[in-house]
Amino acid sequence: MKHLSKAVPAMIALSVGATMAAANPVPEHQTQAFLSALAAGGGKPLEQLSPQEARAVLTGAQKSVQVDMSGIEVSDKTIMADGKAIKLTVVRPQKVKGPLPVFMFFHGGGWVLGDYPTHARLIRDLVVASGAVAVYVDYTPSPEAHYPTAINQAYAATKWVAEHGQEINVDGKRLAVAGNSVGGNMAAVVSLMAKEKATPKLRFQLLLWPVTDSSFDTDSYRQFAEGHFLTRNMMTWFWDSYTADPNERAQIHASPLKASLDQLEGLPPALVQTAGLDVLRDEGExxxxxxxxxxxxxxxVRYNGMIHDYGLLNPLSQVPEVKAAMRQAGAELKAHLN
Structure with a gap:
């Protein structure tokens, strides 16, 4: 009892310290250096740029460092859905023959930014770690198209891979969905749509720091509104570009968090990764x-000290937590697809 009584003050001190750390989280040191460099750059906020200018900012950031792109083979395939063409980029593990399991990948960037080149390293890491093929969907961004165009394209592409996987040498019966940020939103929604339509059969959903709600009413939105890469104002711009209609935003195909338990029941297993310093943290969790x-x-799993899109940003790709997060994501894909 004496030993226990001496330990109690220390336990209380640890608890208080942990509470204070949770209330005042700090970025991992390489992540802090990245944020400091962004602040020193003095550029306009992304939401004050044109879509084309904002896209160029992400492209420039991703090209600013060299990354490992070994171990993969890349090809393109164009499919037709509802009379319109959708381009797919197929990323395979190098020198592996035969139909492999496959995951759809829907890219982030607020429905406005991003493309295959900006997400190539993230996709490569997942392919190498999982041993599965990735099918990247080149959906039409906003504001060129609005909700629900992109999500309908994402579902159509997923259904096509399930039914025609042999055309790209994949096993459409071992199929998952994955995405980062708004791509995580789309992966969640495609899972809901697949349940509603009773096809295709999905084995897993990988939701990386996903957008799940349009309300902006969370502690993480208030705490990290500015200064942590993704800002509240940026998310406002992204949502306005996707759909400004409050009725559409309330639909579960836009805000999957609004789905009922009955609507969620029976969905495929999921891994949800969130970042400790991200406006989207609370809605993902x-x-x-x-x-x-x-x-x-x-x-x-919450990765403390991380900012939004930690797994996407090439300047952060060698951060230990980022590498661990990618290993976890790849291992979960592999476990559920094999």
Missing amino acids: AYARKLDAAGVEVTA
Whole structure:
């Protein structure tokens, strides 16, 4: 008892320290250097740029460092859905023959930014870690198109791969969906659509720091509104570009967090990764809790010290937490697809 009584003050001190750290989180040191460089750059906020200018900013950031792109083979395939062409980029593990399991990849960038080149290293890391093929979907961005165009294209591409996988040498029966940020939103929504339409059969959903709600009413939105890469104002611009209609935003195909437990029941297993210093942190974790409440097999992991899109940003690709997050994501894909 004496030993226990001496330990109690230390335990209380640890608890208080942990609470203070949670209330005042700090970025990992390489991440802080990245944020400091952004602040010193003095550029206009992204939401004050044209879509074309904003896209160029992300492209420039991704090209600013060299990354490992070994171990993959890349090809393109164009499919037709509802009379319109959708370009797919197929990323395979190098020198591996035969139909492999496959995951769809929907890119982030607020429905406005991003393309295959900006996401190539992230996709490569997932392919190498999982041993599966990635099919990147080149959906039409906003404001060129608005909700629900992109999500309908994402679902159509997923259904096509399930039904015609042999055309790209993949096993469409071992199929998952994956995406980062708004791409995580799209992966979640495609999972909902697949349940509603009873096709295709999905084995897994990989939701990387996903957008799940349009309300902006969370502690993380208030705490990290500015100064942590993705800002509240940027997300406002992204949502306005995708759909400014409050009725559309409330639909579960835009805000999957609004889905009922009955609508979530029976969805494929999920891994939800969130960043400790991200406006989207709380809504991603809320979605994971709701999946769990609906009986879905879900793993939710918060990477402390990380900012939004930590796994996408090439300047952060060698940060230990980022490498660990990619290994986890790849391992979960592999476990559920094999």
